Each structure stands twice: as C-alpha cells, then as structure tokens.
Amino acid sequence: MLQQCILTTYHVLALVLWVLASEDFDWMKNERTTFYYGTFPTGFSWGAGTSAYQTEGAWNVDGKGMSIWDIFSHKKGKISSNDTGDSSCEGYYKFKDDIGLMKDMKLNHYRFSISWPRILPSGLKSEHINEKGIKYYDDLISKLLDNKITPIVTLYHWDLPQVLQEKYGGWQNVTMVNYFNDFASLCFERFGNRVKHWVTFNNPWSIAVEGYETGEHAPGLMLKGTGAYKAAHHIIKAHAKVWHTYDTQWRRKQKGLVGISLTADWGEPVDITNQRDIEAAERHIQFHLGWFATPIFSGDYPQVMKDYIGRKSGQQGVGASRLPVFSPQEKSYIKGTCDFLGIGHFTTRYITQKNYPSGLEDSYFTDRDLAELVDPQWPDPGSEWLYSVPWGFRRLLNFVKTQYGNPMIYVTENGVSEKALCTDLCDDWRMQYFKDYINEMLKAIKDGVNVKGYTAWSLLDNFEWDEGYSERFGLYYVDFRSKNKPRYPKASVQYYKHIISINGFPSQREMESWKRKAIETCSSSNQLLMADSLIGHMETVTEIVVPTVCILCILLSAVFLMFLLHRRI
Numbered sequence: 001m002l003q004q005c006i007l008t009t010y011h012v013l014a015l016v017l018w019v020l021a022s023e024d025f026d027w028m029k030n031e032r033t034t035f036y037y038g039t040f041p042t043g044f045s046w047g048a049g050t051s052a053y054q055t056e057g058a059w060n061v062d063g064k065g066m067s068i069w070d071i072f073s074h075k076k077g078k079i080s081s082n083d084t085g086d087s088s089c090e091g092y093y094k095f096k097d098d099i100g101l102m103k104d105m106k107l108n109h110y111r112f113s114i115s116w117p118r119i120l121p122s123g124l125k126s127e128h129i130n131e132k133g134i135k136y137y138d139d140l141i142s143k144l145l146d147n148k149i150t151p152i153v154t155l156y157h158w159d160l161p162q163v164l165q166e167k168y169g170g171w172q173n174v175t176m177v178n179y180f181n182d183f184a185s186l187c188f189e190r191f192g193n194r195v196k197h198w199v200t201f202n203n204p205w206s207i208a209v210e211g212y213e214t215g216e217h218a219p220g221l222m223l224k225g226t227g228a229y230k231a232a233h234h235i236i237k238a239h240a241k242v243w244h245t246y247d248t249q250w251r252r253k254q255k256g257l258v259g260i261s262l263t264a265d266w267g268e269p270v271d272i273t274n275q276r277d278i279e280a281a282e283r284h285i286q287f288h289l290g291w292f293a294t295p296i297f298s299g300d301y302p303q304v305m306k307d308y309i310g311r312k313s314g315q316q317g318v319g320a321s322r323l324p325v326f327s328p329q330e331k332s333y334i335k336g337t338c339d340f341l342g343i344g345h346f347t348t349r350y351i352t353q354k355n356y357p358s359g360l361e362d363s364y365f366t367d368r369d370l371a372e373l374v375d376p377q378w379p380d381p382g383s384e385w386l387y388s389v390p391w392g393f394r395r396l397l398n399f400v401k402t403q404y405g406n407p408m409i410y411v412t413e414n415g416v417s418e419k420a421l422c423t424d425l426c427d428d429w430r431m432q433y434f435k436d437y438i439n440e441m442l443k444a445i446k447d448g449v450n451v452k453g454y455t456a457w458s459l460l461d462n463f464e465w466d467e468g469y470s471e472r473f474g475l476y477y478v479d480f481r482s483k484n485k486p487r488y489p490k491a492s493v494q495y496y497k498h499i500i501s502i503n504g505f506p507s508q509r510e511m512e513s514w515k516r517k518a519i520e521t522c523s524s525s526n527q528l529l530m531a532d533s534l535i536g537h538m539e540t541v542t543e544i545v546v547p548t549v550c551i552l553c554i555l556l557s558a559v560f561l562m563f564l565l566h567r568r569i
C-alpha cells in the first residue's frame with residue numbers, strides 16, 4: 001500500500017515537473033551552450049535517409065521514364081562539373097548491401113523516395129504501369145521489413161516525369177493534382193500493406209522556389225514573383241488530395257499515417273530587443289515553413305504573406321495578389337491534412353529588416369523585406385549555405401510546437417556536408433554536428449515537443465542536386481570514381497551507432513571514448529580507401545589506357561606499312 005502510494009506520488013510529481021518543463025521554453029533566454037546528458041523516450045525511432053534521384057542511378061533501364069532531373073542534369077552548365085545522377089550510388093543494384101549497412105547501425109527506420117517515372121514512365125497511371133519498377137520497390141520494402149527496419153516513404157522527392165513537364169508545365173498546372181493523386185493511389189495499392197509512414201512531398205519550398213523562381217533546380221524556370229507561389233499552391237492542393245484519398249480509401253485497412261516533410265532554417269532576430277528585427281524574423285519563417293504548414297494546419301496562408309505580397313502586387317499595378325487564393329471550400333478541405341509533420345533542418349540565419357521598394361525586380365525574396373546574415377564564427381565545413389548552429393534547432397522545434405498545436409513530428413532530414421576535395425573518413429566535424437544537433441532535439445523533447453523519430457541525412461554520399469558530387473552529406477563515403485561505387489564508413493557511422501545503442505547521451509567520459517574509438521577505426525578505413533582507389537586507378541589504366549595505346553600502335557604501324565608500300569610502287 002505504502003509502496004503504491006509512493007509510486008503514485010512519484011508519478012504525480014513527475015507529471016507536474018514535465019508540464020512545468022513543457023511551458024518553460026523562454027524565447028528571450030539565449031542559453032545555447034550547455035550539453036544535456038540524458039536519454040530519449042523509449043521507442044524513439046532512429047534512421048537515415050536518401051532519395052531516388054540522388055542515389056538510385058539506373059536512370060534509363062528496366063522501362064523507367066525520364067524525370068525532369070534526368071533532362072536538367074544532362075544540359076551543359078546546370079550542374080557543378082556537369083555531373084548527372086545517371087549512375088550515382090548505383091543504389092538500384094546495391095540496395096541489399098545498403099540494408100546491410102543500416103542493419104549494422106541498428107537503424108529503426110530508413111527514409112527513401114519512390115521515383116514516379118520509374119513506376120509510371122509517362123507519369124500517367126492510365127497509360128502504363130512499369131512492373132519492373134514496382135518490383136524494385138517491392139523488393140526493397142520487403143527486405144527492409146525482413147531486417148526489422150521500418151520504411152518511411154516519400155512520394156515526391158523532386159523527380160517529376162518529364163512528360164508532365166513538357167505537356168502541362170509541371171507544377172504550374174493544376175492538373176498535376178490529379179496525376180499525383182493517381183500515382184500516390186497506385187503506391188498505396190501496391191505497397192500500403194507494408195508501408196505505414198507516407199510523406200507526400202519533400203521540401204516543397206525548394207520545388208517551388210528553386211524549380212520555378214530561381215531556376216537553379218529542375219525544371220529550371222525563372223518565373224520571378226509568380227512561379228513559386230503558383231507551384232506551391234498546386235503542391236498544397238495535391239498534398240491535401242492525397243491525404244484525403246488515403247483517409248477515405250485506405251486508412252481503415254492499412255492503418256498508416258500520411259504527412260509532409262517541410263524544410264526550414266531557423267531565423268533569429270539580429271537584435272532581440274528591436275521590434276522590426278523580431279517581425280522580420282517572424283516573416284522569414286512564415287514565408288518558408290509557414291507558407292506550407294499554415295494552410296495544412298489552419299487552412300490558409302499566413303496573414304503576413306497575404307499582407308506583404310498583396311500590398312506589393314498592388315504597388316506594382318498587378319490587379320490581384322501574386323499569391324493565389326484558396327476558396328472557402330478549399331480551405332476546409334486542406335485544413336488538418338497531416339497525421340505527422342516531417343521536419344528537415346540544417347542551419348540558422350540572423351535576420352534583420354530590409355526594405356525592398358516595389359519595382360521591376362519583384363520576387364519571392366524581395367517580397368519578404370528582410371536580409372539574412374551569418375555569424376562568421378559559425379563553423380561551415382561543407383556547403384556554402386550550411387553553418388552549424390545547433391541551438392537554432394531547438395528553437396525551430398519549439399516554434400512548430402506552439403504554432404501548429406504540438407503535432408507529431410518526425411525529423412526527416414538533418415546533417416552536414418563536406419567538400420569533395422578532402423577524402424577524409426575521419427569526419428570529426430560531422431560527429432560534433434550530430435552530437436550537438438541531436439542534443440538540442442533532446443532538449444526540445446524535454447520542452448514538450450512531440451518528436452517521435454530522427455533521420456540523419458544522408459545514409460550515403462550522393463548526387464547533391466546542382467552541386468553534383470562536390471558536396472558529400474553521407475555517413476558512408478562513396479567512391480564515385482570506381483565503377484562499383486564502393487561504400488566506406490566515416491567515423492560518424494560509429495558515433496551515430498553509439499547514440500542509437502544508448503538511445504541518447506550517457507556521460508562526457510563515455511562520449512569522449514566513443515570519439516576516440518571512432519577516430520582510431522576511421523584511420524584504418526582511410527588507408528583501405530586509399531589502397532582501393534589506387535587499385536581502381538590501375539584498373540582504369542589497364543581497361544582504358546592500355547587498349548587505347550594498342551589501337552594507336554596498330555594504326556600507326558598500318559600507316560607506316562602503307563607508306564612503305566606506296567614508296568616501293
């Protein structure tokens with residue numbers, strides 16, 4: 001009896017402490033450096049991610065149709081070093097080996113995407129279903145489940161069938177909503193008995209802004225000030241339609257969840273006492289995360305987007321706002337279409353107010369009236385845009401909690417790159433990045449944010465879009481120069497594995513010993529990689545240089561002989 005009483009008191013006390021802790025996040029407090037030793041809730045899911053175009057390769061085999069990225073990457077000058085995803089990591093052929101790597105890390109889930117044109121080559125379900133493509137994903141999913149790894153499947157990670165771009169203008173056209181819904185229905189029908197976590201779109205901000213506004217990404221259109229808003233409008237409708245299709249036709253039987261993955265930086269006001277900076281930082285996040293999350297959770301675009309774009313469109317003399325409008329029916333149809341929210345997060349910016357008077361150069365960027373700044377002290381080991389600022393992650397997660405009613409969150413992407421130049425498997429900066437970012441996520445969970453899982457980006461080095469292979473995000477290094485695309489573990493593999501096995505962070509001493517061991521192992525892996533690539537070069541010499549020299553010799557001899565014969569005649 002006494003024991004039960006003590007237990008109940010303990011539980012009540014724990015609950016009170018938890019509630020107090022949940023309300024405790026103080027936005028004005030700049031507590032950024034203390035490390036929190038502790039563990040994640042039981043059942044927390046650890047994973048890694050990739051996407052189809054970035055890793056599969058096999059771009060034109062087994063009946064696959066072309067995607068906008070196949071076409072875009074083959075145009076000269078679009079991608080760094082004119083790289084393409086033609087063979088990439090050869091993931092299409094090596095998925096069984098890759099599942100072995102995941103198993104070794106004891107991953108709970110694997111996030112990957114389905115290539116729409118691989119299973120519907122013309123984009124349309126009514127025209128032709130490519131059974132070989134279906135079989136590839138069937139095998140991948142089954143093999144994951146055999147190894148107790150939960151598949152988290154993204155339906156659209158940017159590789160639209162090229163035919164739909166050419167015929168209809170891609171996401172500029174509202175007809176994509178129905179075509180995407182047909183593609184999603186086919187996936188639910190064929191894979192939904194085994195897949196229980198669906199992500200409709202990956203990072204729609206990027207699809208809209210980089211695909212239709214700046215043109216850095218496929219399809220490479222530069223429709224400044226209108227293209228991105230229109231594409232986003234159709235993407236949001238397509239997401240909602242697919243959620244409803246699942247809800248009405250499949251949910252009862254398959255019992256899965258449908259969400260979306262939104263990527264956002266954190267924006268911190270340059271001066272936290274300056275109201276104009278505070279409002280600019282708010283606009284920064286509303287124009288990025290809020291653009292998609294607010295319709296999905298509340299039915300309409302953020303008020304600040306409607307105000308700013310509306311006012312600027314008016315000043316330009318454009319009749320209606322460049323931001324499209326949802327009808328009342330559409331608003332209620334879109335609102336609440338999210339079983340979980342995927343969050344992709346990599347970096348942070350300082351934000352300050354900056355006026356862009358309306359004129360010729362109107363664009364998504366000038367509509368926001370703000371400037372982004374960075375602290376030169378922030379580490380930036382790889383991609384130009386990626387500064388390591390772990391405390392921004394906790395702030396972003398708390399923002400999601402308060403703005404959207406504490407939704408269930410899966411972190412669908414988080415990680416850091418290195419420049420390709422340095423072939424070093426001892427990636428201590430990545431260990432540090434993971435350690436600090438994952439720790440900030442743990443603090444956010446203690447704040448009461450409902451995070452259920454974490455996905456490291458990426459399992460493998462892969463095709464980093466317009467940067468080609470020049471930026472490496474992988475836990476595993478891929479030797480792209482070798483035909484077989486061998487994988488080598490970086491030190492961060494060991495480190496991440498430890499975090500997974502303990503389900504968190506034990507003590508400073510133990511974590512330092514993890515780091516030491518990881519560095520020891522990677523030094524020998526470095527040697528192996530060097531030896532292998534030397535052999536690889538020698539193979540290239542024997543495969544290409546030797547036959548070429550032989551042919552040249554034969555040709556020269558023939559010419560010489562002809563010359564001799566000619567002289568005798």
Ligand code: NOJ
Pocket residue numbers: 051054202203263344413457464473
């Ligand atoms: C987000 C994208 O979804 C992913 O494909 C990309 O590799 C990472 N950002 C890193 O840039």
